[in-house]
Amino acid sequence: MQSNRSATFLTAKLFMNPKPVVLRSDDTIAEAAQQILNKQRRSLPVVDEDGGFQGMLTANCLLYLCLPSAVTMSGGLDSVPYVKNSLEEVAERLKRHLDEPVTRCLKTENVAVVHPETPIVETLLTLYRAKANLPVVDEKTHKLVGMISYFGVGRTIMEAVNAKPGQA
Numbered sequence: 001m002q003s004n005r006s007a008t009f010l011t012a013k014l015f016m017n018p019k020p021v022v023l024r025s026d027d028t029i030a031e032a033a034q035q036i037l038n039k040q041r042r043s044l045p046v047v048d049e050d051g052g053f054q055g056m057l058t059a060n061c062l063l064y065l066c067l068p069s070a071v072t073m074s075g076g077l078d079s080v081p082y083v084k085n086s087l088e089e090v091a092e093r094l095k096r097h098l099d100e101p102v103t104r105c106l107k108t109e110n111v112a113v114v115h116p117e118t119p120i121v122e123t124l125l126t127l128y129r130a131k132a133n134l135p136v137v138d139e140k141t142h143k144l145v146g147m148i149s150y151f152g153v154g155r156t157i158m159e160a161v162n163a164k165p166g167q168a
Contacts, residue, residue, distance in 0.1 A: 016146035061105035
């Protein structure tokens with residue numbers, strides 16, 4: 001493996017979108033659902049009033065809110081092939097939660113994050129293992145400073161693949 005001693009060591013900042021779509025911790029489930037659908041995202045970061053990273057709201061949680069309580073309650077059913085619902089019934093279950101704050105659905109545990117100075121290969125490995133977009137969080141302030149997506153990484157890498165020598 002060749003090494004270029006003058007090469008700059010790259011960090012997560014290379015892939016980071018510094019102006020991501022975010023939700024505020026006092027936003028409602030309705031606002032979150034609208035953002036997820038409008039922006040076609042599987043998850044969105046949630047920040048407090050100071051920009052501090054709180055966690056991620058996922059589309060999976062919105063689906064959870066559409067499920068019957070027989071499935072979602074502690075010790076609930078694992079399978080319900082016999083339950084037949086109309087679209088209206090499923091929608092009604094979600095409607096019950098639309099005015100609740102996003103913190104009702106906030107994923108805070110096992111959320112993979114990177115920091116702006118995380119080395120590039122560590123960033124790629126974290127993205128690969130997380131199988132989800134990565135929040136970039138300032139290590140000292142815990143503020144969200146950006147997001148890293150598969151598409152952003154892919155775009156950046158493909159630009160380097162397609163660059164003429166000396167341009168990358």
